[in-house]
Amino acid sequence: MASKHGLFGEVDNRSDGVSVIVQGDLKTIDLFGNDILQYAPPASQIKSIEIKSTQIGIYNSFRITGSKTIENQITEISPDIAVCNDCLEDMESDPDRIDYPFVNCTNCGPRFTIIEGLPYDRQKTTMKSFRMCESCNSEYNDILNRRFHAQPIACNSCGPFYHYKDSLKRLTDIRLILQEVSLQIASGKTVAIKGLGGYHLMCDALNDNAVSEMRQKKQRDSKPFAVMFRDIPAAKKYCYIDEAEEKEIKSWRRPILILKQRENLSPSVNKGLNTIGAMLPYMPVHYMLFKSLRTPAVVLTSGNISDEPIITDDQMAERQLMSIADSFLSYNRQIFNRTDDSVIRIINQKVSVFRRSRGFVPRPVDLKYSVEGIIAFGAEQKNSFCIGKGNQAVMSQYIGDLKNPATYNFFCETIDRFSDIFRFRPELIACDLHPQYLSTHYAELFENELNIPLIRVQHHHAHIASCMAEHGLDEEIIGVSLDGTGFGSDGNIWGGEFLIADLKGFTRFKYFDYVPMPGGEKAVDEPWRMAYSYIFKYFGESFDYESVSLFKSIDKKKLSVIKEMLVNKINTPLTSGAGRLFDAVSAIIGLCPEAIFDSEAPMRLESAIDCETNDFYPFQTDNTIVFADTIKAIIEDLPKQKKSVISAKFHNTVAQAILEVSKQIRKEKSLNKVILSGGVFQNKYLLEKSQYLLSRNRFKVFTNHLVPANDGGISLGQIVIASKMRK
Ligand code: ZN
Ligand code: FE
Numbered sequence: 089m090a091s092k093h094g095l096f097g098e099v100d101n102r103s104d105g106v107s108v109i110v111q112g113d114l115k116t117i118d119l120f121g122n123d124i125l126q127y128a129p130p131a132s133q134i135k136s137i138e139i140k141s142t143q144i145g146i147y148n149s150f151r152i153t154g155s156k157t158i159e160n161q162i163t164e165i166s167p168d169i170a171v172c173n174d175c176l177e178d179m180e181s182d183p184d185r186i187d188y189p190f191v192n193c194t195n196c197g198p199r200f201t202i203i204e205g206l207p208y209d210r211q212k213t214t215m216k217s218f219r220m221c222e223s224c225n226s227e228y229n230d231i232l233n234r235r236f237h238a239q240p241i242a243c244n245s246c247g248p249f250y251h252y253k254d255s256l257k258r259l260t261d262i263r264l265i266l267q268e269v270s271l272q273i274a275s276g277k278t279v280a281i282k283g284l285g286g287y288h289l290m291c292d293a294l295n296d297n298a299v300s301e302m303r304q305k306k307q308r309d310s311k312p313f314a315v316m317f318r319d320i321p322a323a324k325k326y327c328y329i330d331e332a333e334e335k336e337i338k339s340w341r342r343p344i345l346i347l348k349q350r351e352n353l354s355p356s357v358n359k360g361l362n363t364i365g366a367m368l369p370y371m372p373v374h375y376m377l378f379k380s381l382r383t384p385a386v387v388l389t390s391g392n393i394s395d396e397p398i399i400t401d402d403q404m405a406e407r408q409l410m411s412i413a414d415s416f417l418s419y420n421r422q423i424f425n426r427t428d429d430s431v432i433r434i435i436n437q438k439v440s441v442f443r444r445s446r447g448f449v450p451r452p453v454d455l456k457y458s459v460e461g462i463i464a465f466g467a468e469q470k471n472s473f474c475i476g477k478g479n480q481a482v483m484s485q486y487i488g489d490l491k492n493p494a495t496y497n498f499f500c501e502t503i504d505r506f507s508d509i510f511r512f513r514p515e516l517i518a519c520d521l522h523p524q525y526l527s528t529h530y531a532e533l534f535e536n537e538l539n540i541p542l543i544r545v546q547h548h549h550a551h552i553a554s555c556m557a558e559h560g561l562d563e564e565i566i567g568v569s570l571d572g573t574g575f576g577s578d579g580n581i582w583g584g585e586f587l588i589a590d591l592k593g594f595t596r597f598k599y600f601d602y603v604p605m606p607g608g609e610k611a612v613d614e615p616w617r618m619a620y621s622y623i624f625k626y627f628g629e630s631f632d633y634e635s636v637s638l639f640k641s642i643d644k645k646k647l648s649v650i651k652e653m654l655v656n657k658i659n660t661p662l663t664s665g666a667g668r669l670f671d672a673v674s675a676i677i678g679l680c681p682e683a684i685f686d687s688e689a690p691m692r693l694e695s696a697i698d699c700e701t702n703d704f705y706p707f708q709t710d711n712t713i714v715f716a717d718t719i720k721a722i723i724e725d726l727p728k729q730k731k732s733v734i735s736a737k738f739h740n741t742v743a744q745a746i747l748e749v750s751k752q753i754r755k756e757k758s759l760n761k762v763i764l765s766g767g768v769f770q771n772k773y774l775l776e777k778s779q780y781l782l783s784r785n786r787f788k789v790f791t792n793h794l795v796p797a798n799d800g801g802i803s804l805g806q807i808v809i810a811s812k813m814r815k
Contacts, residue, residue: 089124090108091231092123096111096149097109097111097150098150098151098152105135121139129195131166131169135454152231164450165203165450166200167341167448169199169447170371171191171192171197172196175196176372179372179376184224184244186244187376188242188243189250189262189371190240190419191242192238192240192241194235198284201284201423202422202424203509206510206511208239214424215240218248219246220246224241227241228241248420249262250265250373251417252265266377266379266380269415269417270381270382272414273292273386274381276297277291277414278290279415280405280409280410281417282405282423285400285429285485286391286399286427288390288391289390289412290386293387294354295383299357305411307393307394310359312363313358314366314387314388314429316367316369316374317384317385318381318384318385319378320337325350325384326349326364326385327366328348329347332438337366342367342368342446342447343430343431343446343447344366344432345367345432346433360692388429395488396494396495397426397492397495398427400426402418406418425502426498426502427445427446435775438791440769440796441793441794441796441800443486443796444485445486449483450483452477453557453795454480455557457808459479459481459808460476461512462515463518463807464803464810465527465530465531466800467527467799467803468491468520468522468526468799469490470800471489471495471527471800472486472801472802473499474807475507475514475807476811481807481808483803484503485502490527496526499527514538514540516540517543518807519542519545520575522547522575525575528544543806543809545810547574548567548569548576550803551567551569552763552805553589553591553808554792554805556763556790556805556808557808558790558794562591563761564589564590565589566750566762567586567588567762568764569587570584570585570742571583571766571768572665572668572768573612573667580663581662582663582664583663583664583768584600584669584713585600585664592812598712599664600669600712601712601713602664603618603622603664603668604621604653604657604661604663605617605618605660606620612668612671615672615680615689616675617650618668619675619676620633620647620650621660622672622719623676623723624651626715636726641681664712666742671689673693673735677693677726677731679735680693687770690771693735697736697773699730701737702740704743704744705717709745709748709752718738736773742778743777746781746782754787760787761788761790762787764778764790766797766798767799770798
């Protein structure tokens with residue numbers, strides 16, 4: 089760009105940004121500055137431009153000086169970027185790159201997934217085993233070339249390549265491979281295919297036999313599968329896409345975007361939910377495939393058995409996935425950092441991140457204070473951890489449920505890799521208050537081994553702090569934290585919490601009524617137990633349980649066991665979890681008596697809404713928030729109202745409760761900023777409704793956008809709280 093404007097000088101990549109020196113007249117320098125803003129590569133992030141005039145020597149060219157690595161300081165590592173349009177064109181016109189599926193340039197291609205260390209250059213990536221050919225080398229060194237210093241630069245004669253295998257044959261010619269894969273997909277087969285951050289399984293999303301067979305072999309319950317569409321028109325045929333959604337699904341991050349379904353794919357894709365996790369092609373090979381595929385949509389789900397981490401290792405992939413898939417498509421470049429496809433949803437015109445991984449990681453969250461040397465180990469089920477470098481919090485990719493041993497290994501391995509790549513030296517540890525979380529155990533091991541202090545952070549305080557960190561808030565606020573489960577300071581299970589909090593601490597102003605969970609964790613898998621428990625709590629033994637049709641479908645013996653447990657208070661831990669209330673209501677109206685996957689009951693409850701109403705059910709706020717009247721009214725509504733209406737009215741009730749208690753806090757404490765965080769706020773209907781009601785009542789509302797509102801964002805909250813508690 090400097091050359092285009094005839095400006096001489098130099099540019100230098102530093103740990104704190106980019107420094108450019110140019111000499112010339114002010115007007116040209118101004119135009120140059122504007123061009124930088126306007127034509128910045130899509131994946132770049134210009135936080136600010138500062139211009140200073142200074143005395144310099146005479147330059148007679150523009151040059152790029154080597155980047156300086158200052159000990160312990162880092163330049164940001166780029167997330168992986170979807171292939172750009174220029175590169176797609178090169179696949180048709182550049183003689184060295186015709187149909188070359190590893191084409192990339194400085195604007196696109198793999199980044200985080202192939203990086204082994206810093207500074208970011210080819211020798212520190214898994215591209216190191218490929219020697220650049222002469223022509224790539226000259227592009228790599230040509231300042232005016234789009235591939236100048238593109239570390240993964242490659243072409244047909246020097247770069248990685250795909251290979252294909254099934255029970256009968258092996259292929260290495262990409263054209264033959266694509267033909268074969270298309271045939272397989274068309275005939276209902278499953279193909280294992282190596283992606284950017286791990287292996288995927290792929291089959292025709294319109295072929296119900298293919299999808300249900302894959303589901304069975306993968307041992308995947310009924311959790312919805314993600315779908316890759318050929319292009320935007322294909323996606324629009326099956327999903328409703330508004331402007332904000334179109335922008336995100338097309339963005340260089342290429343996440344899975346949760347969209348409202350318009351037309352049916354195979355019913356086995358989403359098992360009766362009204363949403364589809366949709367994405368567009370992002371690797372060159374995806375584009376090539378859709379050219380030869382007849383179907384406009386394929387299921388593309390992580391290659392693993394049930395809930396293990398996505399497989400990255402080629403040999404393990406072959407061993408494990410060949411039993412699920414009919415054929416195997418791989419390539420000979422190693423994946424160093426495992427990433428899943430990220431999942432987002434547009435709520436209130438803004439991005440809500442549900443799973444933060446490919447395309448997002450490891451971009452840091454900028455803070456106004458130092459978190460240097462702090463490592464926060466996160467929660468358990470949707471674990472991510474976080475390390476502090478200066479004023480930046482670097483979140484790991486989505487790790488998953490630590491109770492799964494393979495996932496726990498992924499957690500340990502990734503902590504080592506992050507420490508290595510970011511040259512991180514821990515001085516302070518943060519973890520959850522829950523004594524049994526595996527992340528807590530790991531934190532305790534770390535504490536003993538390194539002899540550094542450990543700070544335990546209450547789960548819902550961390551949720552609220554994660555959102556405060558995103559918005560640069562460091563003051564007392566109203567924190568509404570609704571989720572399923574979190575360990576409370578009183579030893580009970582929390583999750584319907586109204587906190588008055590700052591980054592140092594909190595008081596619990598009010599919470600959802602405690603309700604027993606008959607059978608403990610078992611009640612999470614069987615929402616009918618929570619339905620029974622709520623009714624038992626509010627209306628007792630004498631209630632006519634037979635009058636609710638849900639209980640007619642449950643084994644009489646099971647019901648009496650639950651009743652015994654409740655009467656005698658045996659194995660009935662108390663919970664204020666909002667998730668359990670949603671479970672109970674979902675079960676009472678017959679949507680999900682038993683949950684097969686995580687959060688299924690609340691998802692089905694939200695999915696049932698198909699109407700517009702502002703009506704809500706009665707509720708009480710006393711010392712706690714009491715839903716007795718709500719449950720009573722829902723049961724009365726059952727024979728006369730549609731499920732859709734009952735569900736909408738129930739969601740409105742929770743939103744009204746949020747408003748009501750926020751008003752009480754405002755009255756007492758003169759606070760006006762409300763933070764909404766916790767997994768329940770992944771519910772689009774609830775979050776939009778709550779935000780609307782609060783804003784209309786002149787509250788300032790803050791929600792999560794950079795990190796998940798679910799437990800995947802907990803580690804960010806932990807790290808900022810720890811930084812404030814540090815002596
Ligand atoms: Zn490109
Ligand atoms: Fe949580």
